[in-house]
Amino acid sequence: MLRYIAKRFLIMLVTILIIVTLTFVLMHAIPGSPFNQERGTSEAVQANLEAHYHLDEPMYIQYLLYLKSIVTFDFGPSIKQPTSTVNDLLGRGFPISLELGLVSVIVAIISGILLGIIAALRHNGIIDYAAMAIAVLGISIPNFILATQLIQSFAVTWKILPAATWSSPKHMILPVIALATGPMAIIARLTRSSMLEVLTQDYIKMARAKGLSPYKIVFKHALKNALMPVVTILGTLLAGILTGTFVLEKIFAIPGMGKYFVESINNRDYPVIMGTTVFYSAFLIIMLFLVDIAYGILDPRIKLHKKEAE
Amino acid sequence: MDKILEVKDLHVTFKTYGGEVKAVRGVNFDLKKGETLAIVGESGCGKSVTSNSIMRLIPTPPGRIANGSIVYRGRDLTTVSEKEMRTIRGVDISMIFQDPMTALxxxxxxxxxxxxxxxxxxxxxxxxxxxxxxxxxxxxxxxxxxxxxxxxxxxFSGGMRQRVVIAMALICDPDLLIADEPTTALDVTIQAQILELFGKIQERTGVSIILITHDLGVVAKIADRIAVMYAGKIIEVGTKREIFYEPQHPYTKGLLNSVPRLDIEEDDLIPIDGTPPDLFSPPQGCPFTARCPFAMEVCDKVYPDSASLSSTHDVDCWLQDQRAQLVSTMAGTRK
Incomplete structure (x- = not known):
């Protein structure tokens, strides 16, 4: 197990290096620099500024400097907001983004699995059809459309929920619904179909023949097996929710990391782009790693390490 | 010996898009304490449906016990509540399934x-x-x-898993064990071990066993009595000796003839020609008529009454009728 984690850790480092390099190349492939936006700064000032941020150095030096900043996890100050460092921005934005993402993930998983189970148990009944209709809608409506519609209905027309910002649990409701609906729908459909398959298995019949209660049969015997495909797509869903937060933070004016991320690209704020990218990719890669580990816990037949299987 | 299970006139149907399948059509049998009853028949004859009905494990809908009673120790299992049924399953009546690879x-x-x-x-x-x-x-x-x-x-290996399944079925010390093709999915050598185990268990615990199988070799080894099922009905029932040495129903004879034997000098197996009837609209008369070498006009029209040949041997066949005796001696019975 330890060897497996070490191996995975190395692969994760390589992945992050590739992402960093790609981001660096793409960042510099975009024309323009942080300082040449119709501001009429004199050439001398611009040259000084560029020298200050090492933008006048050759590319490979800049690249190495970036690598150094990543290894030390010190991205320096933001070019556009010189009063705060990139780490400050991350420290301010990430907890909020994490809160939004985490609550959405939890809501999506719990409601998706419950919806899927209910639909499977009432197979071909009215509840099943209703649940699946909701799921199809959830999958087909993009979250930014849903978000604007939710704001229109709940905040503008009925005035029961706040339209934007992030200050109380009440403010969380609309963004979380907008963000969680899509993944919830996918999880619900997947849970339903794998649940239906599992419920016809012999070991479920065996569990019934033992006289177990329906509750035990569903939650102890069926669910664990039915969740395997759900865990598989959890990684992808996490990525979806993560990128979803960018868009929704913009729509709901939530001061999370997404805001800085989008702004930094518009402003060519190189340190912030770099910092947020590295941070997000590291976060996602670690999440995917945890999903892999969850796999082994759910199904004892899956061994994470070759040696263990022998 | 006292009867622990009495199945009377059991009818089980399944609703499908093509119509209603009458899978079990009036099955009667009983079981005494400590006895092993084998229910044999080819695929689709209703033997598994019968055993699942006793456990009330028929998926409902589409399945339904349309008629009849299953009396276990004075209680009719077709009428008890699902909750009460859960206190019977596993405790009084247990079940073993065909494939140990999927039953765990x-x-x-x-x-x-x-x-x-x-x-x-x-x-x-x-x-x-x-x-x-x-x-x-x-x-x-x-x-x-x-x-x-x-x-x-x-x-676990396949044989070991089946042992686990058997242990699981017996752990609450049930009175009745229903084994649905318990050896079909196993290697022949393992089959013999498992069958021996059944004998040992019965000796120790006195459990009654209903053995569902299509394998007459298995039956010969451990059954006390045999019920032969065809197209949703039990067409002949008797002790092991009666069924193997004095089979009366042409289907039973056909079944025994189609088992390969080394001790008889005969080149070919004798299969039963034709296929079982469609259970969407089962025939009015004897369902075996179309395949029966001794079929008479009456067979197609009216289902025969059960004829008792001994206190243990019953057969549903027109050949047992007084008026048909002549035909049966003329046609003779095959060895």
Missing amino acids: NPTLTIGNQLTEGLKQHKDISGREAKERALEMMNLVGIPSPEERLKQYPHQ
Whole structure:
């Protein structure tokens, strides 16, 4: 197990290096620099500024400097907001983004699995059809459309929920619904179909023949097996929710990391782009790693390490 | 010996898009304490449906017990509530399934699956449950049980898994064990071991067994009585000796003739020509008429009454009628 984690850790480092390099190349492939936006700064000032941020150095030096900043996890100050460092921005934005993402993930998983189970148990009944209709809608409506519609209905027309910002649990409701609906729908459909398959298995019949209660049969015997495909797509869903937060933070004016991320690209704020990218990719890669580990816990037949299987 | 189970005029139907399938059409049999009854017949004759009906494990809908009664120790299982049925399943009546590779949950340890029935039905501590589990593992012959309890099904071979399934079925000390093709999915050598195990268990616990199978070799080994099913009906029932040495129904004879034998100098197996009738609209008369070499006009029109040849041997065939005796002696019986 330890060897497996070490191996995975190395692969994760390589992945992050590739992402960093790609981001660096793409960042510099975009024309323009942080300082040449119709501001009429004199050439001398611009040259000084560029020298200050090492933008006048050759590319490979800049690249190495970036690598150094990543290894030390010190991205320096933001070019556009010189009063705060990139780490400050991350420290301010990430907890909020994490809160939004985490609550959405939890809501999506719990409601998706419950919806899927209910639909499977009432197979071909009215509840099943209703649940699946909701799921199809959830999958087909993009979250930014849903978000604007939710704001229109709940905040503008009925005035029961706040339209934007992030200050109380009440403010969380609309963004979380907008963000969680899509993944919830996918999880619900997947849970339903794998649940239906599992419920016809012999070991479920065996569990019934033992006289177990329906509750035990569903939650102890069926669910664990039915969740395997759900865990598989959890990684992808996490990525979806993560990128979803960018868009929704913009729509709901939530001061999370997404805001800085989008702004930094518009402003060519190189340190912030770099910092947020590295941070997000590291976060996602670690999440995917945890999903892999969850796999082994759910199904004892899956061994994470070759040696263990022998 | 007292009867523990009495099945009377059992009808089970399944609704499908093509219409209603009458899978079991008036089955009668009973079972005494400590006895092994084998229900034999070809695929689709209703033997598994019959056994699942006793456990009330027919998926409803589409399945339905349309008529009849299943009386277990004075209680009619067709009418008890689902909740009450749960206190009977596993405790009084247990079941073993065909394929041990799929009958165990791959994500739970053997120990967990063995003891959960016990914990569900009896007020018992974890340690007592484990002790009972170890006792059962020893009974069914699983070596180093203490270690094995912590393992998962994929770490067991097919034969070992079937032993676990048997231990699981017997852990609450049931009166009746229904074994649905318990050896079909196993290697021949393992089959023999499992059958021996059934004998040993019956000797120790006095459990009654209903054995569902299409394998007459298995039947010959452990059954006391045999019921032959065809197209949703039991067409002949008798002791093992009666069915093997004095089969009366042409179908039973055909079934025995189609088993390969080494002790008789005969080149070819004699298959039964044709296929069983469509159970969407089963024939009014004897369902075997179309395949029967002795079929008479009446066979197609009216189902025969049951004829008793001895206190244990009953057969549903027009050939047993007084008026048909002549035909039967003329046509003779094949060896």
